[in-house]
Amino acid sequence: MIRVEAAVKRYGILPALDGLDLSIGAGEAFGLLGPNGAGKTTLVRLLATLASPDSGRLSVGGHDTVTEAAEVKRLIGVVFQENNLDRDLTPRQNLSFHARLHRIDAADEAVAAMLTRLGLAERADRPVNGLSGGMRRRLVIGRALLTRPRVLLLDEPTTGLDPAIRRDLWALIRDIRDQGCTVVLTTHYVEEAENLCGRVGIIDRGRLVAIGSPTELTARFGAARLEDVVVALAQTDGEAA
Numbered sequence: 001m002i003r004v005e006a007a008v009k010r011y012g013i014l015p016a017l018d019g020l021d022l023s024i025g026a027g028e029a030f031g032l033l034g035p036n037g038a039g040k041t042t043l044v045r046l047l048a049t050l051a052s053p054d055s056g057r058l059s060v061g062g063h064d065t066v067t068e069a070a071e072v073k074r075l076i077g078v079v080f081q082e083n084n085l086d087r088d089l090t091p092r093q094n095l096s097f098h099a100r101l102h103r104i105d106a107a108d109e110a111v112a113a114m115l116t117r118l119g120l121a122e123r124a125d126r127p128v129n130g131l132s133g134g135m136r137r138r139l140v141i142g143r144a145l146l147t148r149p150r151v152l153l154l155d156e157p158t159t160g161l162d163p164a165i166r167r168d169l170w171a172l173i174r175d176i177r178d179q180g181c182t183v184v185l186t187t188h189y190v191e192e193a194e195n196l197c198g199r200v201g202i203i204d205r206g207r208l209v210a211i212g213s214p215t216e217l218t219a220r221f222g223a224a225r226l227e228d229v230v231v232a233l234a235q236t237d238g239e240a241a
């Protein structure tokens, strides 16, 4: 479903991605781990067609992210770290606006069903301003699901949220995965990747330095926990990066 071949992306002279290869199958839940500045967000931005590689090639569903960006956009949903909701509008209005923008059939019904799925039906008609951080995150993810994407890209979906809310979001992400959507998420929480992802890739300085299931990786590196593998392999220093 996703192929990344020798992807290079430079900002100035420093490569954010330095010849990265990666293949993710349909229906997989894949986690990208790595220190600050490793290149995780850059990879998500390239897959989301928001930036182009300097060299190499990325494709989603067989479509090139540069030459067939429109086709790729039809297949993906993307959620970045910021909750870019219109805070003066209600959850229903936020979703409706998105549904109309994307010309979704039976938009009112789709929005109502999504609000129920997100557990937001009772808060649907009061401004987003009054929602908790967890509810806002659910809403942003739900908005990305309205177009029924085959691939959902989540950049640090639970950063800054408390553990109970994080677990709540995990249930939603698991549900998305279990419905057959390919999920790619970046995270600093190793536990999150272990809970949600069948395979994880560890990125350091723009390169994929290890890939496998959490159990495979801990066994391969003789570590007690996946977190130890990440710490041992990832050396990017935020300042030096």
Ligand SMILES: Nc1ncnc2c1ncn2[C@@H]1O[C@H](COP(=O)(O)OP(=O)(O)OP(=O)(O)O)[C@@H](O)[C@H]1O
Pocket: 011, 014, 015, 016, 034, 035, 036, 037, 038, 039, 040, 041, 042, 043, 241
């Ligand atoms: N728009 C940009 N302009 C200049 N440099 C950038 C830009 N975006 C990313 N970089 C640089 O590219 C490198 C990779 O950044 P990226 O955000 O992809 O890392 P990350 O793994 O997502 O980090 P974090 O975990 O902190 O979000 C960093 O050195 C970063 O400073």
